[in-house]
Every structure is written in structure tokens, then in C-alpha cells.
Amino acid sequence: MKQPLGVILAGGRSTRMGGGDKGLLDLEGRSILTHVIERLAPQVADVALNANGDPARFSETKLPVLPDSVAGHPGPLAGVLAGLDWAAEQGADTIVTAAADTPFFPCDLVPQFLLAAEGMEHPLALAASRDAESGKLWRQPTFGLWPVALRDDLRAALNDGLRKVVLWTDQHGAVTAEFPVMGIDPFFNVNTPQELDVARSIAKKGQ
Template identity: 65%
Template sequence: MTRPVGIILAGGQATRMGGGDKGRLPLGDGTLLTHVIDRLAPQVGAMALNANGDPTRFMDTGLPVLSDSIEGFAGPLAGVLTGLDWAAEIGATHVISAAADTPFFPRDLVDRLMIAAQRDGVDIALAATLDPQRGAMRQPTFGLWPVGLRDDLREALEGGLRKVVLWTDKHGAAVASFPPTPFDPFFNVNTPDDLAHAQTLLETAP
């Protein structure tokens, strides 16, 4: 498998944060989005941002800004499809997706997802938090996706599918589990309290 390319999913409506681009919220010396970019960039061959609306508002990132391939707000799978269409254009075979509001995801995310897919002999792999009580809790916005399934995904979305795991289960997705380090590495910011907590984690966590 060649090195995957990355798509950062920034198409959410951020209603619990008052709307706008959640990734632009400040965190430390940067923003949620800059932390995500810094973590993903060393792990992928190329990178793009999935966001709807005026793309010029992200010009400072230096990334291609891609709007959803499917009309209407179709959720994270629409962003994955957008990434797959872009990957096909540039000759990539796989895409890694990451959420723009999850600033502490693992720095070995891509390698672990690729290993999980190869281990199980499948094309899709999802990240999961390894919870001591509940087991592996899947994180469907962090995954490895093959370009070869983009038409299948497009058909599913056009048919009304919105729940990520319904589609991934159909294709027997592998799971790469990550333990707390010491907190959930897929902790994401949905509310002002979450943002304050993220700042505390940035300042105090190892």
C-alpha cells in the first residue's frame, strides 16, 4: 500500500459552539485546526481540508479546500467521499480521515490503521479508543478508506445513508485500538467547556 493522503473533516456545523468554523477556535499558540494539521502532516503523503462555503477563509493553511461532493449536509461520510474523489484525481489509493476538532489524536494513527487493515485482509480500518470497561469504542471520523470503494460510498450516500458504521460494517472494517494516554486521544471539542478542558490537557498532560 502506498502512503495514504489525508483529509481533515471540517464540515460540521458546530451548533453547540455557536456556529462557525470550530477548527478556528484558539488552543495554545494556535487553533484546533493547526494542531490537527501538525499531527497529520508527517503521517500522510498529501493533505486537504474538507469544508463547505467560501474556501478563501482557509487560504492561510496552504491546503486545498474541498467542498462536499454530495449536496446537503450529509455528515462525515460526505467528507470522506470528497477526500476519495480528490485522492483519485491525484493518483492516491487510500485516504486517511481526521476530524478538525480532535487536537490530540495519535501521532502513529496512520501506521496503526494500515497495520490493522493488512492484519485483517480488508481495505477499511477505523480507529477506536480502548475503554477498560466497554472495550473498543470506534471513532468513525478517523479511518483508512480505499479509493476503490468511492462509487459504492457515493451510491450509499445518495440512497440516504448517514451513519458511518453501517457502511463500514458492510465492508468488514478492521479496528485499530488506542489506549488512553492517559486521556482519550480522540477527545473532541464540542462545547466551550470542552475547549477549556483541551487547554488544560495541552498545558498539563505528558
């Protein structure tokens, strides 16, 4: 399998943070988005950013900015579709997505995805981590391996009103790649000012 392309999902409206781009918030002297790029870029062939609105606000990243092709902010799947369409133009077979507000995700994200999806005709996988208290496995719908071959199926599903990631991935037999929780959940994301304070504390410890 060719090395996947990477797509960072930053198309959300950040309502719990009061609006704006969570990825541009400062975390130890660099934006959260910069932390995400630095984790994802070594694992993929190239990186693009899914975001809506004026792309100029991300000009410092020097990344291609891919807007949703489905109107109305339909959620992460629209960003996945934008990434798959971009990947098709590049001649790629797969993309790996990561959220722009999740700065501590695993540095072996892509290898573990490829291992989990090995042998699948259409490699499709979601990341997951286990709750330390309940033991429940939580899938992470913004962190996935997605096949370009299913982009038209996804487009049709979005146009039919489907919005929930796992409903679509379950239809196509997606596998799960579980990542260990070592102190903090690797998919801890910044949704509120309080969680930004937590992220800054984690970053100071060199996570």
C-alpha cells in the same frame, strides 16, 4: 501499499459550539486545526481539508479545500467521499481521515491503520479507544483508513440516504485499530465551550 493521503474533516456545522469553525478556535496560540495538521502531515503523503462554504477562511493553511459533493450536510461520509474523489485525481489508493476538532489524536495513527488493514483487498479501518470506566470499545467514525476503490459504492450509498458511518463500514468488513487511553482519550474532541477549556488545560500540560 502507497502512503495514504490525509483528509481533515471540517464540514460539520458546530451547533453545540454556537456555529462557526471549531477548528479555527485558539488552542495555546494556534488554531485547533493547526494542531491537527501538524499531527497528520508527517504521517501522510499530502493533506487536504474537507469544508463547506467560503474556502478563503482557511487560506492560511495553504491546503486544498474540498467541499461536500452531496447536498444537505449529510455528515462525515460526505467528507470521506470528497477526499476519495480528490485522492483518485492524485492517483492515490487510500486516504486517512482525521477530525478538525480533535487535536490530540495519536502520532502513530496511520502506521497502526496500515498494520490493522494489512492484507485486505480494500483497506478499510476505523480507529477505536476503550472507555476507562466501562471498558467498552468506542469506534471513532471520523478517524479512518478508506480505499479509493470503494468511492463509487460510497457515493451510491449516500445518494440512497445512508448517513451512519459504521453502517457502511460494517458492510465492507472494516477492521478496528484500537489506540490506548493514556490519561486522556486520544480522540477527545471539542464540541462545547466547556470542552474547549479542557483542551486548553490539556495543551498547557504538553499533551
